[in-house]
Amino acid sequence: MDLDTFRKSLDDWLDGHADELAPAYPGHGTVELQVEQIAKVRHLTHDAGWARWGWPGQVGGLGGSGLLRAYLSEALSSRDLVESGLYSMPEVLGPSFITFARPELSAAMVPPLLRGDEVWCQGFSEPGTGSNLGMLTCRAARAEDGWRVTGQKVWTSLAQMADRCVLLARTGTLESAHRGITALFVDMATPGISVRPLDTMHGEPEFCEVFFDDVPVPFARTIGEEGQGWAFAMDLLPYERSTALWQRAAFLHRRLQQLVEAAPPGALDPTALGEVAQLVHAFRARSRATQHRLAAGEDLGSVTSIDKVALATVEQAVFDLAEETLPDEVLLAGGPGPERWRKEFLYSRAATIYGGSAEIQRNIIARRLLELGNDR
Ligand SMILES: Cc1cc2nc3c(=O)[nH]c(=O)nc-3n(C[C@H](O)[C@H](O)[C@H](O)COP(=O)(O)OP(=O)(O)OC[C@H]3O[C@@H](n4cnc5c(N)ncnc54)[C@H](O)[C@@H]3O)c2cc1C
Structure with missing residues (x-):
């Protein structure tokens, strides 16, 4: 069609x-x-x-x-x-899962995800390694009948409701850094997994700590080959910073329109509105171009860091304007309105963190795209 x-x-x-x-x-x-x-x-x-x-x-x-x-x-x-x-979770996890998992595994597992019969979560970040993902320590050891996973993940969105987890685990030595990482597809109901929800600043338990204590995972649930976890993650992160953000752009566009409708007379500074409208438009144009490049089969890689920096800037600009325009609704708990503006303003502070922090994205842009030198 x-x-x-x-x-x-x-x-x-x-x-x-x-x-x-x-x-x-x-x-x-x-x-x-x-x-x-x-x-x-x-x-x-x-x-x-x-x-x-x-x-x-x-x-x-x-x-x-x-x-x-x-x-x-x-x-x-x-x-x-x-x-x-x-x-956006299926957009983040689905495409790379389909590319790397055995065809039988993706044929069995992706349809329930797309139909909304299942929730999946992304077990990448750990207490000691968010930005520095290559140093993760959650370990999968080989046993006769499969992997045994032991370790901890954190900030795992929706883990408390998830049926499955796309997990990065260390199967090689720590010295082998990203070469010793393997991606696994884990049933969250497996004995040995415990989940502790964490409230975000906007007061909702959106993410969790997840503990793995000698959790059995069949070898057939390896996503790709042993040691391919880093390649899987590098394939996946550009989706997290592209298609998922196009939806976010539509949401921000809608909220800006609603802000104009909700503003009391004289409360909305027209210059500030013009600047934010321009930012939203520029981000949508950028994100639209990214969608077209993706649809044309281009391998996006590091350029999606530009989309991520732009999204975070725009999301915070929209809700900063909401705070200036509707201060009572944004700043007062239990204030007027359905708490939407307040919760979304608070959540917008996370935009410079989730999907890779703004500092790290700027480092990627500087080093990989502008060739301004390496990390040392
Ligand atoms: C709402 C939300 C949902 C999330 N959902 C998930 C999820 O489902 N699954 C998952 O795996 N993770 C998830 N995360 C975690 C997210 O990916 C990490 O928080 C993020 O990658 C940053 O890692 P960190 O928290 O360990 O911070 P750190 O890596 O400890 O960084 C702390 C600060 O130091 C800065 N910093 C670190 N290293 C450098 C450097 N080399 N140069 C310059 N500055 C640096 C960072 O920019 C940041 O400001 C989520 C986070 C949020 C906020």
Whole structure:
């Protein structure tokens, strides 16, 4: 299906099913409610075929350009039907999983993810290694019948609700750095895994500490080959900094429009509004170009660090403007409004951290793209 036809037919379908798709809660909602809402929207859009376009046939998709699924996520985010960050998880984990996992594994596991029957989480960061991912220490030791995983992950989004975890573990020595890392696909119900939710600054337990105590993982659940975990992570991170951010751009565009509508007379500084509108537009243009390069089969790599820096700048600019314009709603807990502005303002502070911190992205841009020297 071509993009224009898809866009038109999807918009009609979304209009026709607006009541069924609408969230059952006002305002921001809790993380649990947001995840339930996402599952409902995934079921409906998958069963009607929309959420299968842009994914390959081997995982139950209907094929076609990745732009089709980018438009679906844009349409859902800009109608406030899903929380764009949480909704983006299949875009972050799915493409690299399909590339690296054995075809039987991806054929069995990806369809329930796309249909919203399962939640997956991304077990990369550890207490000692977030930016310095290559030094991770969560260990997978070889046993006769499979791996045994022992260690800890942290900031693992939605781990408390997840059915599976895409986990990076050390299978070589620490000295072997990124060469000794292997990616594993772990069932979260396996004995030996314990999950402790952590509240973010906006008051929701969006992420968790995850502890692994001698957790058995079959060899058949290795994603790619032993020692390929770093290549897997390097393939995956550009998705986290590209398609996932296109949805975020749609969300920010919508919030800026809503801010204009919600502003009391005279409260919105027109110069500041113009500057933020320009930033949002520039980011959408950048992100759109990234989507087109991705759809054309380009290997994006480090250039997506530019998208990530731009997203963080724009997200914080939109909500800084919201704070100036609607100070009571943003600054006062229990203040007027449905807490949406307040929670989203607080969450926007995380934009310079999640998906790779702003400092690290700037280092990548300086060193890998502008060739301004290495780390030493
Ligand atoms: C909302 C949210 C959701 C997340 N979800 C997940 C998830 O699902 N799965 C997951 O694995 N992780 C997740 N993360 C973790 C995220 O990827 C890390 O927080 C991030 O990569 C930074 O790592 P860190 O927290 O260990 O900070 P550190 O790496 O300890 O960095 C601390 C500070 O030092 C700076 N810094 C570090 N090294 C350098 C350097 N060489 N040069 C300049 N500055 C440097 C950083 O920029 C940062 O400001 C999430 C984080 C957030 C905020």
